[in-house]
Amino acid sequence: MPAKPRRPGTRLRARRRAAPARVAAARRIRAGSPAGSGVISAGAHEEATDAFFGLLPGESSYASSRVVILPVPYGGTVTYGRGTEKGPEAIRLASQQVELFDEETRREPYRQGIHSAPAVIHRGRNPAPMVESCYRRVRKYLADGKFVVTLGGEHSISPGPVRAYAEGFPGLTIVHFDAHSDLREAYHGLKHNHACAGARMRESARLIQIGIRSQSPEERALIDRGEVDTIFAYQMVDENWANRVLEKITPESPVYVTMDLDYFDPSIMPATGTPEPGGGEWYPTLRFLRRLSERARIVGFDIMELSPIPGLHAPDFLAARLVYKLLAYAVGRDEASTIP
Numbered sequence: 001m002p003a004k005p006r007r008p009g010t011r012l013r014a015r016r017r018a019a020p021a022r023v024a025a026a027r028r029i030r031a032g033s034p035a036g037s038g039v040i041s042a043g044a045h046e047e048a049t050d051a052f053f054g055l056l057p058g059e060s061s062y063a064s065s066r067v068v069i070l071p072v073p074y075g076g077t078v079t080y081g082r083g084t085e086k087g088p089e090a091i092r093l094a095s096q097q098v099e100l101f102d103e104e105t106r107r108e109p110y111r112q113g114i115h116s117a118p119a120v121i122h123r124g125r126n127p128a129p130m131v132e133s134c135y136r137r138v139r140k141y142l143a144d145g146k147f148v149v150t151l152g153g154e155h156s157i158s159p160g161p162v163r164a165y166a167e168g169f170p171g172l173t174i175v176h177f178d179a180h181s182d183l184r185e186a187y188h189g190l191k192h193n194h195a196c197a198g199a200r201m202r203e204s205a206r207l208i209q210i211g212i213r214s215q216s217p218e219e220r221a222l223i224d225r226g227e228v229d230t231i232f233a234y235q236m237v238d239e240n241w242a243n244r245v246l247e248k249i250t251p252e253s254p255v256y257v258t259m260d261l262d263y264f265d266p267s268i269m270p271a272t273g274t275p276e277p278g279g280g281e282w283y284p285t286l287r288f289l290r291r292l293s294e295r296a297r298i299v300g301f302d303i304m305e306l307s308p309i310p311g312l313h314a315p316d317f318l319a320a321r322l323v324y325k326l327l328a329y330a331v332g333r334d335e336a337s338t339i340p
């Protein structure tokens with residue numbers, strides 16, 4: 001059901017109205033209160049400014065939305081820098097400043113409806129029950145025909161949505177952006193530690209990793225044996241890396257994108273727990289994602305590991321913009337654009 005066109009100027013007014021809510025939420029973040037409980041207020045549909053991208057109720061009801069955004073503010077197994085449990089809330093606040101028209105594709109994916117779902121809340125050290133909750137939620141959304149965007153939170157979350165997607169889309173390929181290969185079978189005694197996300201996702205579907213620049217000899221051995229396809233960051237100075245990945249993907253086959261934001265270079269994405277130098281750049285990454293969306297069908301994605309830095313909002317904006325870009329490429333593909 002297409003949303004009604006917005007009158008010019010409406011969005012600017014909505015932003016001004018949002019200001020007190022933003023200030024209050026920023027205070028909550030600074031005060032270090034758990035992001036989880038307040039991620040999506042019960043009033044999301046009474047007050048449009050609480051929704052992701054500040055969408056109005058008519059643009060974000062569950063029934064009418066093609067896209068569902070699922071926040072998972074979980075950070076229980078983080079190894080070093082803390083704060084990834086505050087990622088979804090920071091992305092939500094930044095998303096309210098994102099233009100709803102994508103200047104590159106001339107698409108407006110919000111017109112297909114973007115619903116802000118209630119967060120999955122889990123505070124224990126063992127992520128296994130949280131992963132199971134995410135799996136069940138995403139499975140339900142897929143049964144309802146939705147395109148699901150999961151926002152973390154640490155990367156241990158991703159195997160949940162990935163399992164639901166692998167069941168729903170036979171022949172699924174997972175394209176995994178990360179600085180770390182995360183292929184350990186267990187870490188600190190946990191199978192679902194964030195350092196094992198790649199190993200768990202590999203149990204569901206074929207895994208292609210991009211941007212890797214940190215791993216153990218055991219992880220390297222898996223790649224050398226051909227069990228996982230990997231493009232290392234040092235190989236990405238050669239522009240041909242994108243072609244090498246695309247050749248491995250069957251045209252029109254379903255693809256799930258999982259993004260650990262530490263894939264990006266810390267110069268543009270410093271807000272992660274374990275930054276590594278020499279990561280992905282903005283436009284080459286977007287160009288690849290667009291080509292991927294044209295060759296295959298991106299059927300869902302997640303953005304993980306934003307660990308907001310108080311007073312530095314550029315990384316939050318990068319994450320929010322990346323969500324909307326991916327929606328423009330993936331969901332916008334079916335859009336009958338009326339914009340010249």
Ligand SMILES: [Mn+2]
Pocket residue numbers: 178179180260262263
């Ligand atoms: Mn990582």
